[in-house]
Amino acid sequence: MFRPKSTLEQWRIFQAVVEFGGYAQAAEKLNKSQSSLNHAVAKLQLTLGVALLEVRGRKAFLTEEGEVFLRRAKQLTQQMEELELLAFNIHQGWEAEVAIAIELVHPRPLLNRALQHYYPKSRGTQLLLTDTVLTGSQEAIIERQADIVITGIVPKGYLGEPLSEITMLPVCHPLHPLAQIQNELTQSDLSHQLQIVIRDTGKEPQEVSGWLKADQRWTVNNFHEAIGVLLSGLGFAWLPQHLIDPLLQQGRLAQLALTESSARKFFTHLVIPNPEHLGPSARLLVDCIRNSHKSLATTTGSGTGSSVGSTLDPAHVP
Incomplete structure (x- = not known):
């Protein structure tokens, strides 16, 4: 030694x-x-x-x-x-580490702005940031895997503070057969096509939301992988508008018009799984997250589990 x-x-x-x-x-x-x-x-x-x-x-x-x-x-x-x-x-009670789990669909520029304000005051606290999807986000709350969780679905018994409205759009490559259909598409049209979905990070994934009726599905780890597959001309996917707007404007992706719904909206929420044990550094980060996002007047997610994010269809990864 x-x-x-x-x-x-x-x-x-x-x-x-x-x-x-x-x-x-x-x-x-x-x-x-x-x-x-x-x-x-x-x-x-x-x-x-x-x-x-x-x-x-x-x-x-x-x-x-x-x-x-x-x-x-x-x-x-x-x-x-x-x-x-x-x-x-x-x-003095200041945490050495703070863990935050972030639903993959949440807009990162908003979170990064919060981190910019947090860092100078963090006193050396180490941040552990983990991407989660669907069931994985709920598990992070219920099993208290993180001090702070940003999730699309608020589990029963927890309070969720709305952070950002997410719009999901069905898209494919402009030359894909689905994009060539002139009329509005039906569920039957989609069911025979390859669907690209994002992997649920939960230990026991539960397909309880979103349109998942395609005969064939390919599962990828994140939205950027999904976009790569679509740009190669394969399949369709529901993707967040804030990520794909430039590709839609450039004509590299095409939005599908559906008879049932051509867009789905829901909110991501800020959830504190164990408020009584939240330390000063984590509380500082929570304040920075709140201040960096647009204020939403209503705090949702009562003991019934109903919230803005769960009454709307949070189909952000199918």
Whole structure:
């Protein structure tokens, strides 16, 4: 096992000598004797076998090697400060890690804006972000796999705060046979075609929502894989409008007109699975998420499980 021969204090003194312009100035700032600083840097150079400082007259100058080591020394002292700050924050009840599960369909620019506001105040908290789909999102809530969950369906007994309205559109390649049909399409028309669906991340997936009656289905892990398959000319899929609008405008994908419904809408919700155990860092992140999304007046999802997201058909992955 590797054991360092130099000490953090030696690196701190070396950095101070350079930053404050000499041994005398560094000694005054660090409240140490100049001789102790000279000894610490000399021992550091001897241990490394590398000259870090070159004395010219009464001043010490960085060598080329010293410039490289100085940059690394700054990183080292910064990491040590962050470790001690993390320990202090944990002692004060600040979480070392916050887990957030995000329904794959949720618009990421809105979430990223929240993370931008959260990061400067996070005090070193590690974020664990996990993509979930359908049953997987519900499991993250019920089994308390995450501190914060953004979901399309609010399970019974939990409160959900609406965040973003999602519009799902049925689409295919412009040259696909479905796109060539002039009349509105029926369920029968779709049932004989290949449907691209997104994998449900739940341990026990339950096909309880969405149109899943195609004779043949291919399952992919995310929307970008689904789009890739569609662009190759294969199949159709229900995809979020905020992801495919540019492709529709460019004519690379075509929206299908259905007799029953050519668009489906639902809300994603912010759910706190265990509010009583939510720590200060997680609460800060919740506030950032709320502030980054457009305000929706009604908080939904009572003990009956009915909400905006569950009364509308959340068919966001079929």
